[in-house]
Amino acid sequence: MTDTLVPLLVAGPLLGALLTVAAGLLDDRAPPVVAVLTLVGQVGLAGWMGSRALLDGPLSNGVGGFVAPYGIELVVDGVSAVIVSLVALVSLGVLFYAVDDDPGGTAFYTEYLLLVAGLSGMSVTGDVFNLYVFLEISGLATYALVASAGTGRSAVAALKYLLFGTVAASLYLLGVGYALVATGTLNMADLSVKLAQVGYDSPLVLASFGFIVVGLATKAALFPLHTWQPDAYNDAPDSVSAFISALVSTVAAYALFRLLYTVYTPAFFEAVPVARDALVVFATLSIVVGSVLAVVQSEVKRMLAYSSVSQYGLVVVGLAIGTPAAVFGAVVHLVGHAVMKGGLFVAAGTVDDLTGARTVDEYAGLADRFPVLGGASALLMLAMVGVPPAVGFAGKWYIALGAVRAGTWPVAVIIFGSTLLTLAYFTLLIERMFVAPASPSVRAATDGGERGLDRPDRPSRVALTLIVVAAVAAIALGLAVTNLQVALEPTLDTLLAT
Amino acid sequence: MSGPDDRETAGIDATTDRAVGADSGPDTVTTPTPDTDPDPDMVTDTGPDSAGRVSRPAAERQPYVESTIIMTTVRVIAPFVLTLGAFVMFHGASSAGGGFQGGVIAATTVIMLGFAFGINPVADRLRNEYLGVLLILGVGTFLAIGFGGYLAGDTFLEVSAYETVIDHGSKYSIELVEVGIGVVVAGVITGLFFLLGTGIDSVAIGTEDDTE
Numbered sequence: 001m002t003d004t005l006v007p008l009l010v011a012g013p014l015l016g017a018l019l020t021v022a023a024g025l026l027d028d029r030a031p032p033v034v035a036v037l038t039l040v041g042q043v044g045l046a047g048w049m050g051s052r053a054l055l056d057g058p059l060s061n062g063v064g065g066f067v068a069p070y071g072i073e074l075v076v077d078g079v080s081a082v083i084v085s086l087v088a089l090v091s092l093g094v095l096f097y098a099v100d101d102d103p104g105g106t107a108f109y110t111e112y113l114l115l116v117a118g119l120s121g122m123s124v125t126g127d128v129f130n131l132y133v134f135l136e137i138s139g140l141a142t143y144a145l146v147a148s149a150g151t152g153r154s155a156v157a158a159l160k161y162l163l164f165g166t167v168a169a170s171l172y173l174l175g176v177g178y179a180l181v182a183t184g185t186l187n188m189a190d191l192s193v194k195l196a197q198v199g200y201d202s203p204l205v206l207a208s209f210g211f212i213v214v215g216l217a218t219k220a221a222l223f224p225l226h227t228w229q230p231d232a233y234n235d236a237p238d239s240v241s242a243f244i245s246a247l248v249s250t251v252a253a254y255a256l257f258r259l260l261y262t263v264y265t266p267a268f269f270e271a272v273p274v275a276r277d278a279l280v281v282f283a284t285l286s287i288v289v290g291s292v293l294a295v296v297q298s299e300v301k302r303m304l305a306y307s308s309v310s311q312y313g314l315v316v317v318g319l320a321i322g323t324p325a326a327v328f329g330a331v332v333h334l335v336g337h338a339v340m341k342g343g344l345f346v347a348a349g350t351v352d353d354l355t356g357a358r359t360v361d362e363y364a365g366l367a368d369r370f371p372v373l374g375g376a377s378a379l380l381m382l383a384m385v386g387v388p389p390a391v392g393f394a395g396k397w398y399i400a401l402g403a404v405r406a407g408t409w410p411v412a413v414i415i416f417g418s419t420l421l422t423l424a425y426f427t428l429l430i431e432r433m434f435v436a437p438a439s440p441s442v443r444a445a446t447d448g449g450e451r452g453l454d455r456p457d458r459p460s461r462v463a464l465t466l467i468v469v470a471a472v473a474a475i476a477l478g479l480a481v482t483n484l485q486v487a488l489e490p491t492l493d494t495l496l497a498t
Numbered sequence: 499m500s501g502p503d504d505r506e507t508a509g510i511d512a513t514t515d516r517a518v519g520a521d522s523g524p525d526t527v528t529t530p531t532p533d534t535d536p537d538p539d540m541v542t543d544t545g546p547d548s549a550g551r552v553s554r555p556a557a558e559r560q561p562y563v564e565s566t567i568i569m570t571t572v573r574v575i576a577p578f579v580l581t582l583g584a585f586v587m588f589h590g591a592s593s594a595g596g597g598f599q600g601g602v603i604a605a606t607t608v609i610m611l612g613f614a615f616g617i618n619p620v621a622d623r624l625r626n627e628y629l630g631v632l633l634i635l636g637v638g639t640f641l642a643i644g645f646g647g648y649l650a651g652d653t654f655l656e657v658s659a660y661e662t663v664i665d666h667g668s669k670y671s672i673e674l675v676e677v678g679i680g681v682v683v684a685g686v687i688t689g690l691f692f693l694l695g696t697g698i699d700s701v702a703i704g705t706e707d708d709t710e
Contacts, residue, residue: 007654011644018637025630064647064655 002052006061006074009049009084009124010134012042013117017110024106031109032099038113039092042120046088050081054487060126069187073126078491079331082484083254084123086335090246090342091116093466097346098239100462101353108148115141115243119251128176128263129186131255132169135219139165142248146236157231164228168218175211178204179263188262195264200271209268209275212259219252222316223286226309233305238349241301245308246342250334253315257330261495266322279320284414286313291421295428298359300348303425304341307384310418311337317411318399324496326402328485331492333395336477340384340392343470347377350463354456355441360429365438373459374433376471381426383474386419391477564615572614580607583684590676591669597676601683608688617695624692632685639678643671 016038023030053059058077062068076084095112098104118138125131143165147158180186182204183194195205214225221229229249233241269276290310297303311333318330350373351357351366367374383390386397396415403411477484587600612620644655650667651659660667 004648004653007644011641011654014637015641015645018634018641021630022634025627025634061653063653065651065653065658 002049003059003061005045006049006059006076006124007063008045009042009076010074010117010121012045013038013113013120016041017113017117020110020113021106024110028105031106032095035095035109035113036092036099039088039095039116042116043085043088043092046081046085046120049076050085053081054078057490068126069185069190072130073187073189074124075126075188076124077494078488079254079257079495080123082331082335082488083251084120086338087116087119087123087247087251090338091119091243093469094239094243094246094342094346096462097242097349097466098237100460101239101349102237104148104237108145111141111144111148112243114138115145115248119247122251122255126188126262127186128179128188128191128259131258132173132176135169135172135252135255138248138251139169139219142232142244145240145244146232148240149235149237151235153231154235154237157228157235161228161232164218164225168215168225170215171211171218172215175208175213175215178208178211182208188258191263192265196267200264200268205268206272206275209264209272213256213279216252216256216259217282217316220249220256220312220316221309222283222312223289223309226286226290226306229309230302230305233308233345234299234301238345238352242342242345242349245304245345246338249308249312250338253312253319253334256316257319257327257334260319261327266496269320269322276320276322280317280408280411283313283316283320284411286310287317287414287418288313288421291418291425295421295425297425298361300351300358300360300363300429301345303360303429304344304348307422307425308337308341310422311341311384314396314399314415314418317415318395318402321399321402321406321408321411322496323402323406324492325398325405327492327496328488329395329398329400329402331488332391332398332477332481332484336383336391336395336474339470339473339477340380340390343380343467343474344377344384346463346470347373347380347467350459350467354459355444357439357441360432362439362441363429363432364436365433365442367433368438369442370459372464373467376464376467378430378433379471380467380474381430383471383478385423385426389478390474391481392474394478394481569614572610576607576610579610580604583607583680587677587680588673590679591672597679597681598683600676601680602687604680605684605687605691608684609691612692612695617692621692621696624688629685629689632681636678636680636682636685639681640675643675643678646671 016034019038020031020034023034049059053076058075060068060073060075062071062073064071066072091112098108098112115138118134118136118141121134122131122138125134139162143158143162146161147155176186179191179195182198182202183191185191185194198205200206218225233245236244287310290306290308290313294303294306294310297306315330315333315337318326318333321327351363351370354370354373355362355366357363357366367378379390383392386393386395396419400412400415403409403415583600583602583604583606585600586595586603587597589595590597590600608620608624643657647654647656647659650656650663657668657671660671664670
């Protein structure tokens, strides 16, 4: 019975998007209400299905009663259960911030729900072509959301993202095409069997692997394919940066995980070790360059964006190393990064609203004036650096552990080095916030008089709650990581069995 | 017949125009090349006018002149085009055709009306609500068929289950989905055309702060 309800994870937000349009025609105030109700339903559904999948084993459904491999199969296994629940929860949380911070029109909430539909679809689909369709749905919705700030800069950022995203999705599609030519199937589970029959060293299979990895790596913003990402994060409306930084690249990285372990399987890596090595080098490069670029940024949002480049490098390294610990670490880091980075972007947006401060220097003295905001942000930053017991530590620890166990010592060293760099740029910011004397914009925000016309004099309750919840979640997830490991063990064992 | 010198003069004209009108709006686009349109919002292709410029801003253009020939022709063929669009849409399930192609053909009816009666008058009639209703009808049809699958059968979009409800039920339900796609496509094409045709005049080009 539960199995047949899996399509609702995608159809629900889609219906919500439709109702939002309808509600918008009737009343201007209705769309946010419909969007919130839809996502509350989505959280319930995802939570229920996710717990069933984690407890009772994978759920699967052939859409429309067409049996896989001919029909489109939707699957909720342990990892997709985690991701689809993450998507539902984070999108609901950020939606509250969006409603509170910059109330958009009907179009905004419709695009928001379409994006949730696309991301949920990417999380649960078991069909590589269907994944492409959802990739495009979420991509198109993201471009529109980035542009919804209405400024020239956001339009340019959206256009840049559109060009990159379209090329990335096309490369992915090309890879899917090669795989289809080699095997004649699009179903992931079926592909894994047929690819093995074709032979992993067949040029068609190798080409499909290359195209798919490059396409998804662009979506996940790995160096040197990340150039769309800082602009998109920086110039989008605050709530949209929080949303896309937390989820869009996360789900793309999840898709890469799905392709690597459900379609190509670890046997592919064993047959073609150069593919694994290339992926490891690619991702470590991303870790190092992303961190270095983050250190040299003066704008906070851009710094957070480059930090994401480095963190996704870390995730992909975990995926490429492929030991159980490393893959589990990658999943943990994916979830942890979404929570922490989403919270930090909400914090950055709130600070911008309060004081107009956007650069590291302008953050000076912030924690004195807004202690809760400053404290919770600092907590999130330290969690991101990887201070135990936060989830940032757990993720990095498992990935490094996996790297050591696999005998790839250099990777473990690089993870440690990048942690130092992460510490460098976040400590700089924390030092500004807590120690340095207040910057003019921070002073203006609290002294009154000079304050901007419609700047609030304290952080909005919704934003503050979200940041604190994110900080608490970052620590709670870190403490609960062993439980998660037990819950995910069967799924990962199945995927990693060669 | 117009050598490089003429073009140079035209460029100077254009830049002078810009300098004069510079304080009229927050338009930040700069056009350094000589033969670029002085007003980048409105690019028309009317050929060189007496001043040697290759295009004119909308304010200087002649208003749309109603042509009896075009209006009569459009009036006669519009119903046929719409019928063809519907025909193509309805043949999506069992033969060549489909919602995407049919939707585009149906949308050309409205676009033809735009050409015949002027884009602005037609755009004034096309209210946002109409396109919204088209969208809701289109996507709503798909979702209704999808969710109906739970009622008729076991799972989402289970079209084969409609066989038990009505003869050839699966065919009719797929047909309905095609029509839904067609309606959405027609709405999107019409919306895009008139958005481009009338121009987006309220683009907020401002500082970062005033947008949130």
